[in-house]
Amino acid sequence: MAAAQRIVIENCSIATVDAHDTEYPSGYVVIAGNRIESLGAGRAPDGLENVVRRIDATGHLVTPGLVNTHHHFYQWITRGLATDHNLFGWLVALYPTWARIDEPMVYAAAQGSLAVMARGGVTTAMDHHYVYPRGSGDLSGAIIRAARETGVRFTLARGSMDRSEKDGGLPPDFAVETLDGALAATEETVERHHDSSFDAMTQIAVAPCSPFSVSTELLSRGAELARRLGVRLHTHGSETVEEEKFCHELFGMGPTDYFESTGWLGEDVWMAHCVHMNDSDIAAFARTGTGVAHCPSSNARLAAGIARVPDMLAAGVPVGLGVDGTASNESGELHTELRNALLINRLGAHREAALNARQALRLGTHGGARVLGRAREIGSLEPGKLADLVLWKLDTVAHASIADPVTALVFGAAAPVTASFVNGAQIVDNGRLLHVDEDAVARSTRAQAQRLARITAQG
Numbered sequence: 001m002a003a004a005q006r007i008v009i010e011n012c013s014i015a016t017v018d019a020h021d022t023e024y025p026s027g028y029v030v031i032a033g034n035r036i037e038s039l040g041a042g043r044a045p046d047g048l049e050n051v052v053r054r055i056d057a058t059g060h061l062v063t064p065g066l067v068n069t070h071h072h073f074y075q076w077i078t079r080g081l082a083t084d085h086n087l088f089g090w091l092v093a094l095y096p097t098w099a100r101i102d103e104p105m106v107y108a109a110a111q112g113s114l115a116v117m118a119r120g121g122v123t124t125a126m127d128h129h130y131v132y133p134r135g136s137g138d139l140s141g142a143i144i145r146a147a148r149e150t151g152v153r154f155t156l157a158r159g160s161m162d163r164s165e166k167d168g169g170l171p172p173d174f175a176v177e178t179l180d181g182a183l184a185a186t187e188e189t190v191e192r193h194h195d196s197s198f199d200a201m202t203q204i205a206v207a208p209c210s211p212f213s214v215s216t217e218l219l220s221r222g223a224e225l226a227r228r229l230g231v232r233l234h235t236h237g238s239e240t241v242e243e244e245k246f247c248h249e250l251f252g253m254g255p256t257d258y259f260e261s262t263g264w265l266g267e268d269v270w271m272a273h274c275v276h277m278n279d280s281d282i283a284a285f286a287r288t289g290t291g292v293a294h295c296p297s298s299n300a301r302l303a304a305g306i307a308r309v310p311d312m313l314a315a316g317v318p319v320g321l322g323v324d325g326t327a328s329n330e331s332g333e334l335h336t337e338l339r340n341a342l343l344i345n346r347l348g349a350h351r352e353a354a355l356n357a358r359q360a361l362r363l364g365t366h367g368g369a370r371v372l373g374r375a376r377e378i379g380s381l382e383p384g385k386l387a388d389l390v391l392w393k394l395d396t397v398a399h400a401s402i403a404d405p406v407t408a409l410v411f412g413a414a415a416p417v418t419a420s421f422v423n424g425a426q427i428v429d430n431g432r433l434l435h436v437d438e439d440a441v442a443r444s445t446r447a448q449a450q451r452l453a454r455i456t457a458q459g
């Protein structure tokens with residue numbers, strides 16, 4: 001085998017987000033193949049062979065790539081609708097539109113979602129896709145293709161819904177799959193696409209949508225399926241007071257107890273939101289190692305509330321950040337969620353002690369890797385880990401007067417990304433995607449959004 005090619009990045013600040021929060025005011029990173037080979041203070045070691053590129057990163061902060069832990073890519077073409085609703089009102093308003101999606105729409109929407117995240121420093125994306133209208137094509141395949149083309153590492157959470165209005169659920173009857181159909185399609189997606197290797201670019205999780213849109217049997221059989229196949233489990237949980245009320249009325253218990261009764265607490269599970277959690281819910285998550293995808297902008301947009309992130313972290317719950325679908329967070333950016341997570345949590349019970357800049361950066365990197373089950377491979381800059389990292393430009397007028405680079409990144413304006421690497425390969429150069437034509441994506445997402453609106457209007 002040929003010796004790995006090396007890329008040397010020098011003269012940068014580095015925030016490793018390792019277990020000790022090691023930082024270097026001026027240091028270097030050596031990438032060899034798809035791994036981080038070495039990093040440290042000062043200049044890179046002399047005498048390195050096979051160096052194909054040297055990057056003078058003066059004025060930059062290098063961090064691990066951002067990890068997004070909750071999203072719905074298809075919503076990229078239904079942004080800006082039902083803007084003054086809470087969760088249930090917003091869902092009911094949008095289900096009829098969502099039920100009309102097809103493969104070209106989902107592919108374009110995935111491209112748009114991925115483009116905006118990737119050029120903002122996301123190196124690992126996830127998509128929780130749960131709308132599979134009959135005859136709509138290979139939606140999972142289209143989403144995975146878009147992720148491959150963008151160059152990001154990717155987890156597809158294969159979602160499903162089987163509890164429609166006639167069974168007391170929220171989605172209309174035409175928007176759901178059957179229990180057996182959903183389970184079979186999920187298993188097939190895992191068999192076709194899941195890669196369990198250390199440097200996997202595509203992984204699949206089993207992801208029934210939420211307590212109010214799936215049957216108890218789909219939850220429990222989904223958990224069995226995931227454990228038989230050795231993949232992770234994802235869903236929405238404890239997002240709103242209405243959901244809590246729904247669970248008490250239908251199941252006679254709150255969401256966390258309901259999840260526990262269906263096999264849905266465990267270190268192979270992560271849930272989006274977890275806003276309405278009492279002390280015993282948080283203790284149950286901590287005891288079982290269940291992870292949380294904190295989505296501050298979406299929670300604000302839908303007036304859901306403020307998740308108790310400081311309490312979760314104090315209890316030892318793994319917490320990452322999520323954009324959530326862009327029908328409830330039109331920006332679709334994750335780097336701005338570092339700031340939003342910090343600010344929104346300071347409005348909660350812990351006030352100024354809620355989160356600091358380094359905790360926010362950890363949520364968006366190592367925390368995300370943990371909840372996706374990939375903390376051994378990504379989420380921090382350490383020798384032997386995969387080379388997923390971002391060069392943030394902090395020497396322009398937007399940030400240059402802030403002395404501490406991590407403070408500048410989190411508290412300051414959204415920082416420009418000079419370069420972003422995934423698996424040792426560059427995917428962003430000077431804020432532009434290298435492998436996808438952003439202008440073409442802008443045109444196709446607009447065309448598909450208009451097509452969907454037209455089809456929906458025709459009824």
Ligand SMILES: [Zn+2]
Binds near residue numbers: 236
């Ligand atoms: Zn969501």
